[in-house]
Amino acid sequence: MRNRSSACLVILLLSLSETAHSGNILVLPGEYSHWRNMHVIVEELMDRNHSVTVLTHSASPTLKHSQKDRFNFMSFQIDMEQQEADNFWQSFISVWMDENTTSFQKLILFWNMMSRMSHYTQAVCNGMLGNRDLVTLLKESHFDVLLYDPMMPCADMMAEALELPSVMSLRVSFAYNLERLCGQMPAPPSYVPAAAAQGHLTDHMDFTERLENMLLYIIHTSMMILQQKLSFDRYFSELPGKPTTLCDTMGKADIWLVRTYWDFEYPRPLLPNFKFVGGLHCKPPKPLPKEMEDFVQSSGDDGIVVFSLGSMIKNITKERANTIASALGQIPQKVLWRYTGEKPENLGPNTRLYDWIPQNDLLGHPKTKAFITHGGTNGIYEAIYHGVPMVGLPLFGDQPDNLNHMKTKGAAVMLDFNKMDSKDLKQALNDVINNPSYKESIMRLSRIHHDQPMKPLDQAIYWIEFVMRHKGAKHLRVQAHNLTWYQYHCLDVAAFLLSEMEDFVQSSGDDGIVVFSLGSMIKNLTKERANTIASALGQIPQKVLWRYTGEKPETLVANTRVCDWIPQNDLLGHPKTKAFITHGGINGIYEAIYHGVPMVGLPLFADQPDNVNHMKAKGAAVMLDFNKLGTEDLKQAVNDVIKNPSYKESIMRLSQIHHDQPMKPLDRAVFWIEYVMRHKGAKHLRVGAHNLTWYQYHCLDVAAFLLSVIALVVFIFVKTCRWLFWKCCRKTPAKSKKE
Structure with missing residues (x-):
């Protein structure tokens, strides 16, 4: 009796625990x-x-x-x-x-x-x-x-x-x-x-x-x-x-x-x-109703095709229904078609109509070979779960996008419901059933679906219970919800920086400013190199805006402002800008040319030495060795390009040449992109050199031929001369003997 009471108490406590x-x-x-x-x-x-x-x-x-x-x-x-x-x-x-x-x-x-x-x-x-x-x-x-x-x-x-x-x-x-x-x-x-x-x-x-x-x-x-x-x-x-x-x-x-x-x-x-939580509704198949199972089994080795356009499509036009029925009647498989409209006139004996079908159970049946679907997410996930390739007939909403995912992943053929004919549907079915790549693709997706740490339904329930346990999940919501659109895009920060930057630029007075950037790829320098540069910049009268994300140099002085980012094009176009210290990237060089700003080049790698050398040769830049420059070198170079008028004159001449073009560079780029689209390419502009081997390009085969011809001519000429000489030599002694 006591044991029974104890058992009842345990059950009651467990029940109360569950309820709690x-x-x-x-x-x-x-x-x-x-x-x-x-x-x-x-x-x-x-x-x-x-x-x-x-x-x-x-x-x-x-x-x-x-x-x-x-x-x-x-x-x-x-x-x-x-x-x-x-x-x-x-x-x-x-x-x-x-x-x-x-x-x-x-x-x-x-x-x-x-x-x-x-x-x-x-x-x-x-x-x-x-x-x-x-x-x-x-x-x-x-x-x-x-x-x-x-x-x-x-x-x-x-x-x-x-x-x-x-x-x-x-x-x-x-x-x-x-x-x-x-x-x-x-x-x-x-x-x-x-x-x-x-x-x-x-x-x-x-x-x-x-x-x-x-x-x-x-x-x-x-x-x-x-x-x-x-x-x-x-x-x-x-x-x-x-x-x-x-x-x-x-x-x-x-x-x-x-x-x-x-x-x-x-x-x-x-x-x-x-x-x-995709596919949370999918589950192993249950036995089919006897009448349906008998029909499925009667398909033999050919198997069956499951066809459904979802719960929202209650009818289609008579013409469209006949087109579909005609295609289905021409395949060897038996077809179970969920359809509540008028029976098509040309419905084949292999096709059976149902007001409702146990879709998940049919797709999980071993005799199912293909699934004709409108592309609803529920149906697609049942096909993925059971590994059944699809023929997609998208109708509305997200269905075209859903089926395009399956088509892209090789698990479906996609048709236009309003334009397809019987031949199209028949061919699509034959493709997904007889081409093994579709089955292989859907089975790969099925393995991915089943290989999850938690089942989708368990995942959904877990997070619902999680929200109940913690009275919400605010710690998972990003802070973006509490920002205005301009805060989200940091426009207020940009506006502040630009305003503050303008004040700094204006404070330079008649001396003006120097813009300094080593590009987006150089994020740090050695401590020694940074201090060398900062020391040089501190000895010039100009204010300096230096794009640099490394540790602040110890020798940095008040005339130099270090920024994580600068609006480089806008600064180079500012009337107070006197010089540009650059690594020699082509983008920065062209911004300097565009706005007419002389340069001090500190090339680092790749095409940069060549780029800066072009500017040096044209009199628009001074070029220094970044790894060997001293404080005095950089200071002298900056003073030269600012105070020697020849550098400004040279860069302004290049700027005038740049602006004096029949088309703007961007317009020209867009024109040629559109040109290639209009003409399906531009093969007529590609030189024939693309089709030549190296020896053909250098005309070595032609040279070899010509040399051969010349050699042959010389050979023949020499041989002819020798023969004539030999002939002449033979006749002369004979004549002498006769005399």
Whole structure:
């Protein structure tokens, strides 16, 4: 009896311990596939003894509470019908599925759709945050954290209203607008492609692609800022009763759960509070329903193809359905096609239509050979998880970009849904099934996906619990959130330095200034060399601005200012600049020529001695040996180029020559780049020497031939002369004998 009581006490204590460590979580999910991903997290949180409340609005086209749901469900009324909300999202899709719309038009239409979203946003925000009873009820529920999808308007505002730490779950925003502008994530456009509807850029871009990428960033950023100021910021200021912005509020998210991983992403910078959880919904396959398993098994060695365009695509045109059905009917594999539209007229016996399919279980089936997908992140990750190559038919949103990642990594063929014909689809399927490179590539990605220190779902749960345990994760948020745009770019520091620098320059009076820089590659000097230079500079009447990042020389005096960086071109163009001490880099030399500033050259390596020697030969510079110069040498050289008018006259003559050109150098450079683009090259300007061997270039073969000819002629001439001589010699004695 005592043992039974002890056991009960232990169970009770364990139960109380579990309860004590459980959390109370409020979830504001997105719609369609976004909810599917969030639902997996919700289920896992409940499996770990957390209390979860899912909050949505009355017009949600996706979330319907049922008795099977274990989570608490709450819904608030909004001034919009469910059909109207569904129509809004469907019209969003139709923008991309219009085959007569160009990529640029889709871009404009997308942002037009986003501006129309203000009605939906206003309805949801007013229904949620304008409902004081709801807000009070939620406050009294004492939640520990708010988990949300940015697809739910004003979810971040709810976190603010409830004073809760928050965790956001998202895949990507166009041009990383939310991540960059709100989350402060760096995204250099030189190698981070703007995730966009075009979906053809990678992290390896040539000049034209980088130009396109830069324009995409500029356009999307401008549209985002414009839309934010015209619509979102108004709600975000009215509802809490104080000025704020979408990005200010969204940027307060403690953790950003990004639904990808390095098996999918191109390498790019991340912040400490951005965590990859791609594929968290994937799991080992379960047995298929008997009827479906029988159909799959009937495929024999040919196997099956799984086909789904996702949960948002409920119908396609009759013509497009027939095109697809015709292609599927021409392959040997059996096809399971998730499709709720009218049955195509030419549907082959190898193809079976389903209103719904257990996609993860089918992709994990050993007979699955390929996956035809619209490119949603959930489907792509199931294909990666199970190692199934893909044929991509992207339709809208991030899908072109998603599939371009897979195409770039060799795991998919990508087709234009609106332009493909039966032959294209048939060929694409045959390629991914019969060409082993696609299977090898997707298996490589699958191995990368499975080789993680934590499973994606465990990672997501860990960080949600982490935020609950620590009441947020402020220590992971970069300080950039607290800086203005000009502070972020150090423009205030630059303005101060320039202002302070101008005061220093003006204080030089009639003596003027000397600019000194050894370039960006020389960051330090020996203590002895630095003191030698500082001593020389201290003995001239001019003020000196010295770009130097090393230890401050002991002999530095008041007329010399040491700076980590200087605006070299602007200083050389200043009317008080008398001389330029330079290492002889070509950029600095040309800035001196442009502005007419004589030089003291201290060449260090590579082409610098030759560059400075050119200036010396033209009378515009004095050249010193950097390793052997003494204080007196440098002082004398600076005094010479400043006081001897010949140096100024020579550099001004070079400056006049430089400015007297029919085209500016930059215009000429751009002209020839554009020229090469217009003419697909400039082969007609390449000398024939490129196609010659060294002996052909120096005409050694010609010389050898000519020498051979000359030698032959000489040989023949000599032989002929000898023969004639011999003939003559033979005739003369005979004649004499006869006489």
